[in-house]
Amino acid sequence: MNLALWITTGLLAVVALVGGASKLFVPKEKLAATRGGEWTANARPTFITGLGALELLAAFGLILPAVLHIAPVMVPVTALCWVALMIGAMITHGRLGQLALVGVNLAYLALAVFIAWGRLGPAHLAG
Template identity: 65%
Template sequence: MNVALWIAAGLLAAVALTGGVTKTFVRRERLAAQHGGEWTADVSPGFVKTLGVLELLAAAGLILPALTGIAPGMVAVTAGCWVLLMIGAMITHYRRGGLDRFVLLNVIYLTIAAFVAWGRLPA
């Protein structure tokens, strides 16, 4: 079970890191021109960058507490926050394009995050 939790947390951390770097360092206009990133045209650049920073923090929070043994319960908290973020992402993508592949991808990420949150809850 521990190995499955590490794999799931690592996958989510990679997704969070990728999204965080993109939203933090790529200009909003370029993001808005890409399929799936159209929603960024409707929000401020600061909001997009804030989401990016939160995703970078999530990448760290999914791995570092368990790796270092410092506050390992924070992995469950981070995964729970990721669930909330995915709910927002699903709503945003659904409003823009209906039930498309991005909504389904967010459901998959939400499910993995819920598994990590459940599996890493302190005993």
């Protein structure tokens, strides 16, 4: 169980890192021209970069507390925050009719739920 949680957490952290870095460092116009990034066309640049910063924080929050043994409860808390983020992403992509991306977001949400459940229950990280 612990190994499955670590693998899942690592995968989700990579997703958060790539998504956050792209929102922080890729120009809005280029993001808006990519598949799945159409929502950025009508978003404020500060919202996009703020979301990118939150995703980067999520990547670190999923891994560092457990690795450093400092406030390991932050791992499932971060996973639950990711659930909220994915609900927003599903609503956004749903409004644009991007059902395939809603499915991708649902998969990320499921990974986060698994991490939160596992780290709060059967394989909790002792502090």
